[in-house]
Amino acid sequence: MKSSLYFVSSERKSFWNKNLKSLVNYDFQKLSEDQQTIVLFKQGQLFKRATPRRYKIYCQHLFYFRENGEIGGFLILKNVYCSFRKQENLLIMTLSHDQSELQLFVVNITEEVENFIDELKSNCIQEQNLINIYKINQKIGEGITCEVFLGSNLNDQKFAIKKVAKAQIGNKMREKQAKSLAEEIYIMRSLDNPNIPKLYEVFENDDYIELVMTHYEGGHLYEKLQNFSLSQKQQLVKDILETMNYVHQQQIMHRDLKPQNIIYKYKDPTNIEIAIIDFGFATNQKYHDHVLYNCGTHGYAAPEVQEYKEKQKMYTTQCDVYSLGIIIYEIFFAIHPYRSSNSGTLTFNEKVKVPQSLKNLLIQMTRISPKQRFTLQESLDQDFFKENLDYFSLEDLSKYSLFDSIYFKPLNNSRQNSIDHSLKQEKASKIESTKNKTIYSTGIESKNLLFKSLNPFDQQFQDDLQFNEYHNYPNDFNNLLHKRI
Secondary structure (H helix, E strand, C coil): CCCCCCCCCCCCCCCCECCHHHCCCCCHHHHHHCCCCEEEEEECCCCCCEEEEEEEEECCEEEEECCCCCEEEEEECCCEEEEEEEECCEEEEEEEECCEEEEEEECCCCHHHHHHHHHHHHHCEECCCHHHCCEEEEEEEECCCEEEEEEECCCCCEEEEEEEECCCCCCCCHHHHHHHHHHHHHHHHHCCCCCCCCEEEEEECCCEEEEEECCCCCCEHHHCHHHCCHHHHHHHHHHHHHHHHHHHHCCEECCCCCHHHEEECCCCCCCCCEEECCCCCCEECCCCCCCCCCCCCCCCCCHHHHCCCCCCCCCCCHHHHHHHHHHHHHHHHCCCCCCCCCCCEEEECCCCCCCHHHHHHHHHHCCCCHHHCCCHHHHHCCHHHHCCCCCCCHHHCCCCCHHHCCCCCCCCHHHHHHCCHHHCCCHHHHHHHHHHHHCCCCHHHHHHHHHHHCCCCCCCCHHHCCEEEECCCCCCHHHHHHCCC
């Protein structure tokens, strides 16, 4: 195998895992009910004879079966490379994992074989250049180590193509970056939800890892909010919570939820269909080891994530509930709840008319103790989502916009002097710049952009914050925000 490949360990391991007990919570009944397997030939290691075997790809696992129908072994299709070549009248499929390799071949390329090849491509990493298959049309975003392009296939279907620059061999960050990216790829492939971008294919060449994903064209969360009534915002929030509740049911925590990672699918200004993007910090809470621990974005990351210390008990999916509580507050009140308050209280602007049930929900979602917070399912069961909000006037909401959120405003006067003079340009140009840099960036890339988009301090909302409810947030919020995550 090439020494330059990004997801290759130096350890040599057996290609097949034959310990079926290690498949925790695996649905063997569903696997056995679906008997569709494919017969491919492998070359025997000892006598070099072609031996037929039955294979099947199921839930990011490749299985082979013995003659009696029992499972002989499996391989988790994480960090597995695939390549294809024709030799005379044979199609040869090569699968490599760390320092082990398997070659399968077939003579007749039937529809069944083509479907198997498509499954390999959608579950493995392809050792070839993406431009052989996709056309790159234009750049639509960029981050510190990646660029995002609008691409299309031969059928003129549009995709977002993210090119991640590989750290050079010998760079101390190479291994960590590779592990983090591998985790993002595996998690995105394991999620199947209409509000989460689908990862179609992954390619690797000498310089880049290239991800082909669903393309959304509706813009970020804050770009349509001024057009929405209270009932539309209610439905928007419900869709966000239901999507993340699905993610939590898979035992996955996102860990970088913020307004910039919630985007609209379509340009229609009245369409509220959303998608959750950027799983660069996502991880499974059941893992014993995680690539990152203290991660996320200032102002949205839960306290237990920011304050996590080595050897502590790992936090859970409840960290996302806190982040969503902050985002929902911004959706309705157009300001970060702690931007101008160090009092340890959650404040509500009484000029924005919302039901008490929403305030109660926000308080319960942003408790400091994860055990005291609502789960997402408990949040969805609350009275707020059962109320008829059509009687609230859009006029009461129209003067407030998420453009005034923490992402575009400093938190207090002490931050004003630290703002670069070059940032005092037109608000619209800053918003466009930030949008292009974060729309498809990984969590690692987007977390450093927060304070680059701050406007001069605006006292507009200071006098409006009259309604206080007790909330157990850390008193020194500004110090917490300035901590390096």
